Amino acid sequence: MRPTTVLLGGFRAGTSRWHRLGVGWKYLAVLVLTLPALIVQQPWLTGAAVLATVLCLLGTRLPARTTLSLSWGLVALLAVLALFQVLIGQPSLAVVVSGNVLLAVLAARLIIVTTRAAELIDALVAAAGRVPFVDGERFGLSVGIMLRSIPYLLGSFYDVRDAARARGLERHWVARLTPVVVRAVGFAQATGDALAARGLGERDDR
Structure with missing residues (x-):
C-alpha cells in the first residue's frame, strides 16, 4: 500500500x-x-x-x-x-x-x-454558501483541487525517491527535490489551464 x-x-x-x-x-x-x-x-x-x-x-x-x-x-x-x-x-x-x-x-x-469525496465537497460547499461574503462554489473548487493535489504531490515525492534510490542517489537532495518541483509546477500549470479552458477561477469585473 x-x-x-x-x-x-x-x-x-x-x-x-x-x-x-x-x-x-x-x-x-x-x-x-x-x-x-x-x-x-x-x-x-x-x-x-x-x-x-x-x-x-x-x-x-x-x-x-x-x-x-x-x-x-x-x-x-x-x-x-x-x-x-x-x-x-x-x-x-x-x-x-x-x-x-x-x-x-x-x-x-x-x-x-x-x-465519497464528492459528498464531502458538496457538504462543504453547502455550509460555505451560508457564510456571508463567501462564494460556496469557489470554496468547493478550492477544496477539490487541494484534495486532488496533495496525493499527487506526495506520490511524486515517493516516486522520485524510489527512482533516486534505484540509481544510488538517495542521499543527493538536489536529485530528489528537483524532479518533485518540476512535477509540482507542471501540475499547477495543467490545473490552471484546465480551469481557464472552462472559464473558472476568473473574476467577473463587469
Missing part, C-alpha cells in the same frame, strides 16, 4: 452505520471526538479520545489495514514530537502533542473512508 493511501485513506464502500450516517452528522462526530482533547490538553483526555476514535473506526467494519494503518513518516513525526517534549522536561505534553496529531489523523480518516 502506498504511503499516501496509508496516511490519507480513501473511500471504501460498506454497510455500517457510519456509512449510512449523513455527512453533517459525521462532521459533528469528528468535532466531538477531537475538540475536547485539543482544548483541554490533558493526557488522559487525549488517550480517551484516541481510544474512542479507534472504536469508531472499528465500527466501520472495514479492514484494520484501511482504517488504522500508519505510514512510517507519520510514526516518525509522532516519535520526534514526543521525544522533543521529553527532552525539554514536559513528558505529559509528549502524550498530548503526539496524541492529538494522531487523533486528528484518525478522526479525519473516519469521514474519508466512509464518505
